[in-house]
Amino acid sequence: MTYSLLDHIDTPADLRRLEREQLPQLASELRAFLLDTISQTGGHFASNLGAVDLSIALHYVFNTPEDRLVWDVGHQSYPHKVLTGRKGQMHTMRKHGGLAGFPKREESQYDTFGVGHSSTSIGAALGMAEAALLKGEKRRAIAVIGDGSMTAGQAIEALFNAGHRDELDLLVILNDNEMSISPNVGAFNNYLAKLLSGKFYNGFRDVSGKVLDRLPSLKELAKKGEEHVKGFFTPASFFEELGFNYIGPIDGHDMDTLVTTLANIKELKGPQFLHVVTKKGQGYKLAVDDPVKYHAVTPFTPCDGMAGSKGAGKPTFTQIFGDWLCDMAAADPKLVGITPAMREGSGMVRFHAEYPKRYFDVGIAEQHAVTFAAGLACEGLKPVVAIYSTFLQRGYDQLVHDVALQNLDVTFAIDRAGLVGADGPTHAGSFDLSYLRCIPNMAVLAPADENECRQMLYTAYQHPGPAAVRYPRGSGMGIAVEKAMTGLAWGKGEIRRSGTRIAILSFGTLLGAALEAGETLDATVANMRFVKPLDCELIRQLAASHDLLVTLEENAVMGGAGSAVLECLAACGLPIPLLQLGLPDSWVEHGDQKQLLADCGLDAAGIVASVKKRQG
Numbered sequence: 290m291t292y293s294l295l296d297h298i299d300t301p302a303d304l305r306r307l308e309r310e311q312l313p314q315l316a317s318e319l320r321a322f323l324l325d326t327i328s329q330t331g332g333h334f335a336s337n338l339g340a341v342d343l344s345i346a347l348h349y350v351f352n353t354p355e356d357r358l359v360w361d362v363g364h365q366s367y368p369h370k371v372l373t374g375r376k377g378q379m380h381t382m383r384k385h386g387g388l389a390g391f392p393k394r395e396e397s398q399y400d401t402f403g404v405g406h407s408s409t410s411i412g413a414a415l416g417m418a419e420a421a422l423l424k425g426e427k428r429r430a431i432a433v434i435g436d437g438s439m440t441a442g443q444a445i446e447a448l449f450n451a452g453h454r455d456e457l458d459l460l461v462i463l464n465d466n467e468m469s470i471s472p473n474v475g476a477f478n479n480y481l482a483k484l485l486s487g488k489f490y491n492g493f494r495d496v497s498g499k500v501l502d503r504l505p506s507l508k509e510l511a512k513k514g515e516e517h518v519k520g521f522f523t524p525a526s527f528f529e530e531l532g533f534n535y536i537g538p539i540d541g542h543d544m545d546t547l548v549t550t551l552a553n554i555k556e557l558k559g560p561q562f563l564h565v566v567t568k569k570g571q572g573y574k575l576a577v578d579d580p581v582k583y584h585a586v587t588p589f590t591p592c593d594g595m596a597g598s599k600g601a602g603k604p605t606f607t608q609i610f611g612d613w614l615c616d617m618a619a620a621d622p623k624l625v626g627i628t629p630a631m632r633e634g635s636g637m638v639r640f641h642a643e644y645p646k647r648y649f650d651v652g653i654a655e656q657h658a659v660t661f662a663a664g665l666a667c668e669g670l671k672p673v674v675a676i677y678s679t680f681l682q683r684g685y686d687q688l689v690h691d692v693a694l695q696n697l698d699v700t701f702a703i704d705r706a707g708l709v710g711a712d713g714p715t716h717a718g719s720f721d722l723s724y725l726r727c728i729p730n731m732a733v734l735a736p737a738d739e740n741e742c743r744q745m746l747y748t749a750y751q752h753p754g755p756a757a758v759r760y761p762r763g764s765g766m767g768i769a770v771e772k773a774m775t776g777l778a779w780g781k782g783e784i785r786r787s788g789t790r791i792a793i794l795s796f797g798t799l800l801g802a803a804l805e806a807g808e809t810l811d812a813t814v815a816n817m818r819f820v821k822p823l824d825c826e827l828i829r830q831l832a833a834s835h836d837l838l839v840t841l842e843e844n845a846v847m848g849g850a851g852s853a854v855l856e857c858l859a860a861c862g863l864p865i866p867l868l869q870l871g872l873p874d875s876w877v878e879h880g881d882q883k884q885l886l887a888d889c890g891l892d893a894a895g896i897v898a899s900v901k902k903r904q905g
């Protein structure tokens with residue numbers, strides 16, 4: 290496909306040579322290009338369509354990369370990547386060795402800050418603005434943050450720290466599409482809705498040109514009649530009280546208003562807050578109509594859209610959790626389910642529908658989600674916190690201080706444990722075994738397959754204290770899942786294959802690879818099930834009857850399950866050689882999950898090779 294304008298845009302300098310009147314055409318070409326490429330590669334979709342006009346206007350008005358542009362989460366940065374020299378690589382999006390799905394400093398000078406976890410953009414931009422001030426450099430730092438990402442405490446902390454810093458060249462742009470992945474939630478979301486509603490709008494008509502006076506040419510624009518300035522300069526006390534000059538809300542798809550407003554803001558001193566209203570999925574009706582479904586897509590045909598519900602295929606661990614949660618809720622009225630803004634990703638859509646009063650989406654607020662669960666547990670309820678391993682890192686102190694120290698009965702259903710594939714290192718759940726097992730009172734369980742996942746969730750839930758069950762993105766071996774919740778013997782592993790000389794101690798879903806390698810090596814294979822409490826009795830038995838122990842986990846070797854075995858052997862004074870296999874002490878880049886595991890030597894061939902290498 291050829292694009293009369295886009296084909297000639299490789300850098301923002303090319304973009305800035307266009308006439309302003311040409312920008313809307315460029316936006317529609319860029320949308321067509323994104324539809325064409327993302328429908329082939331898959332990846333984040335609706336947010337990118339919504340960010341096209343803003344991306345063009347920002348690179349058109351500001352002198353990027355000298356002016357620092359920081360995207361929040363960065364899942365909406367594909368237009369930015371196209372405009373900054375990576376158009377020709379978009380077909381490699383999230384593929385091994387290809388473009389990352391989020392801004393990445395090593396990938397481009399225009400990617401001023403690596404993101405993937407939400408709500409970091411204001412803090413990073415503030416740091417850049419303070420640095421420019423200290424170094425006497427004339428540049429602006431611009432954070433582009435979504436309404437969902439604004440619900441995280443970290444974003445508010447940064448706003449608190451930035452406001453009233455009148456000498457800073459800092460611009461915060463709120464990209465408000467009234468959506469997180471699910472519809473946005475919480476009081477802040479309601480506040481933003483008010484800013485978009487007639488209530489503030491009418492009130493503003495009586496306000497003097499407080500803001501307009503600062504933006505003279507906008508005054509002209511406003512005189513042209515309201516239809517041009519879709520948004521109105523509504524005094525938003527929350528931001529104003531924090532020391533920001535609040536401007537907006539304005540229409541984030543009206544290029545003339547965007548460019549004029551940004552050009553005016555460029556002349557202003559001090560922290561500026563621009564409220565932009567966009568549509569998630571803008572330009573592609575199926576995505577506008579269903580921004581949840583089109584938040585992230587697998588390859589699809591543009592004219593038909595995403596295929597219907599996924600085929601019957603093997604159930605994912607997420608689905609196993611979602612079904613268990615509903616069954617457990619039916620059996621125990623004390624169960625409450627909590628998600629920090631990941632209802633769909635964590636498999637809680639059905640639970641939300643069937644138990645709306647016991648379902649809590651706290652927004653992108655992992656710290657709060659954990660402490661909130663602790664509060665619920667204090668009152669005798671039994672909270673289940675459904676959370677991605679990588680995002681639990683945000684709530685770590687709360688898990689330590691509020692849950693484990695008080696030995697509260699909270700169950701953590703940790704999804705996306707291990708490598709996640711296309712999202713890469715920002716989203717990999719590489720560390721939870723390491724960061725959980727060292728906490729007193731914590732129990733840590735790692736199911737090998739879908740049935741064990743269900744049984745372990747039940748076992749962890751019944752445990753009268755903090756317990757975590759961790760499972761990977763995607764499906765397992767496809768084994769049958771027993772409906773009955775029988776649970777598992779607490780702290781006990783099991784021998785799954787008897788062999789000689791070598792014993793492989795597998796923790797979690799790499800058991801399949803362990804059994805395959807065990808056939809080649811004629812090794813004993815144990816499914817350890819519990820990282821904490823560890824089955825030291827079984828370890829002692831294996832150490833007494835084998836020459837080499839091999840531990841296997843989809844977690845960092847450093848401090849992981851293998852380290853737990855090492856500590857056990859040392860405590861028992863058992864000097865048996867131990868080979869620890871797991872994720873390396875380096876960042877595993879994005880790509881295909883299975884391929885990445887093989888690259889880390891965590892498939893059967895890799896295990897065999899490592900054992901043979903150790904044997905010399």
Ligand SMILES: Cc1ncc(C[n+]2csc(CCOP(=O)(O)OP(=O)(O)O)c2C)c(N)n1
Pocket residue numbers: 336339362364365405406407434435436437438439466468469470569629630631653680683
């Ligand atoms: C700390 C953290 N928690 C959760 C997520 C998962 N996540 C990615 S995008 C998103 C919603 C973001 O909403 P918003 O900022 O409004 O952007 P939009 O998708 O609407 O453009 C969430 C919850 C994340 N990336 N980081």
Ligand SMILES: CC(=O)[C@@H](O)[C@H](O)COP(=O)(O)O
Pocket residue numbers: 362364405585634705709712716762
């Ligand atoms: C951008 C973001 O953080 C989420 O959209 C994340 O990419 C979802 O990951 P899954 O696709 O594994 O649910």
Ligand SMILES: [Mg+2]
Pocket residue numbers: 435436437438464465466467468469
């Ligand atoms: Mg949003």
